Amino acid sequence: MPAPVRPGGRRGWDPLVRLTHWTIALAILVNGALLRDGTVAHVWIGYAALSALILRLLWGLIAPGPAALAEMPLAPSRALAHLRDLVAWRWHDSPGHTPLGAWMAVAIWSLLAVTAVTGLVLEADPFPDDDTHHAWSDYRYDHDDDEEDEDDDAHETGGAGAEVAEDLHEAAATGLLILAALHVAGVGLESRLSGVNLAKGMIFNRRERTKR
Amino acid sequence: MSHPPGDLRRASLLAAALALQTLAAVFFIGDVASDYRWIGFDPHTTFEAMVALALIIGIGISALEMRRTLLRIRRAEEALSLASGAFAEVIEARFAGWGLTPAEADVALFTLKGLETSEIAALRSAAESTVRAQLTRVFAKSGAGSRAQFVALFVEDLLENARAGPDSGL
Known part of the structure; x- marks a missing residue:
């Protein structure tokens, strides 16, 4: 006899998680891969990503259910068990983050924080026509196509601190792109393994089973 | 019956509002901080700091409201699945009775x-x-x-x- 009740879909991520997730995803993609330099758009997208991160972490303190930071399965033993499951091609149902997924989120949030803060150090002014901006950013706006000279410019006008900030900014940004690629691969793998299209849970209110 | 579709729309709107509020708050706090660095505490900076504080309080209230809305949606869904589960039991009981x-x-x-x-x-x-x-x-x-x-x-x-x-x- 078939189940009398329609097998219902699973609850997806809440709207705030989805909004902040895609804001950050888009920001990493655009700022990391398309707009490499300190253009005004780059600065604005950076602010949007930073506020999405702050909002997500704040929401993590208040949110009910799997969006709560306290609900994230961060115990190392669980991550190891999850890794063993993946190797053995087994799958355990989890309503929110998977153990490795939770660590991925923490890693991306941390690198995003580093990228955003160093970005603020490098160029905090979202309105460059203002009279408070730094001489160094002026220079950058005129010469942003000239990658080779950047390090020298920073050294000349921004000092060693700015140079360190810039190196950190670029390293963290590269790390974010790598983590984002790993994250997409991980979601694909888990979806394949579980038969649940996990990406749908990040787009729609609920995720349905794609196969039994 | 409660109205989960209305609550879902409400939750999405709250999320969008919260995103804008937070972006505004980040800009404002940044502005207050740089003003404070260049000018120090004067009436202008103090007023801006108050606006920033109001924004933060607003964000907190919206987030709490969001939490309440999500909990309400969850309760409505649980009641609904309970109702359909109960109905399924009624059906099964009748089939067995016949x-x-x-x-x-x-x-x-x-x-x-x-x-x-x-x-x-x-x-x-x-x-x-x-x-x-x-x-x-x-x-x-x-x-x-x-x-x-x-x-x-x-x-x-x-x-x-x-x-x-x-x-x-x-």
């Missing part, structure tokens, strides 16, 4: 879901005549004279459920 065989129960359930005889036959990979015969036995056992009467036997239960409502404990 002494339906598993095959007859299957056919009866598909009929309740509004499937035609030909569709049920296709789903069960059985001949249409078999399904028709099973359905005749289902009607005989339940005392219904027709498909419509058979479905009506359960509508009564649903109406009972709706009157009781998901909030009255079921």
Whole structure:
């Protein structure tokens, strides 16, 4: 006899998680891969990503259910068990983050924080026509196509601190792109393994089973 | 019945509002910080700091409201699944009371879901005549004279459920 009740879909991520997730995803993609330099758009997208991160972490303190930071399965033993499951091609149902997924989120949030803060150090002014901006950013706006000279410019006008900030900014940004690629691969793998299209849970209110 | 669709829209709107509020707050706090660095504490900086504080309080209130909305959605969904679960139990109990065989129960359930005889036959990979015969036995056992009467036997239960409502404990 078939189940009398329609097998219902699973609850997806809440709207705030989805909004902040895609804001950050888009920001990493655009700022990391398309707009490499300190253009005004780059600065604005950076602010949007930073506020999405702050909002997500704040929401993590208040949110009910799997969006709560306290609900994230961060115990190392669980991550190891999850890794063993993946190797053995087994799958355990989890309503929110998977153990490795939770660590991925923490890693991306941390690198995003580093990228955003160093970005603020490098160029905090979202309105460059203002009279408070730094001489160094002026220079950058005129010469942003000239990658080779950047390090020298920073050294000349921004000092060693700015140079360190810039190196950190670029390293963290590269790390974010790598983590984002790993994250997409991980979601694909888990979806394949579980038969649940996990990406749908990040787009729609609920995720349905794609196969039994 | 509660209104999860309205609450879902409300939650999405709150999320969008929160995103804008936070972006504004980040800019404002940044502005206050740089003003403080260049100018120090003057009436202008103090006022801006107050606006920033108001923004932060607003964000907190919106986030709490968001939490309440999500919890309300969850409760409504749970009540709904409880109601449909309860209804499924009613159906099963009736089928058992009439002494339906598993095959007859299957056919009866598909009929309740509004499937035609030909569709049920296709789903069960059985001949249409078999399904028709099973359905005749289902009607005989339940005392219904027709498909419509058979479905009506359960509508009564649903109406009972709706009157009781998901909030009255079921």
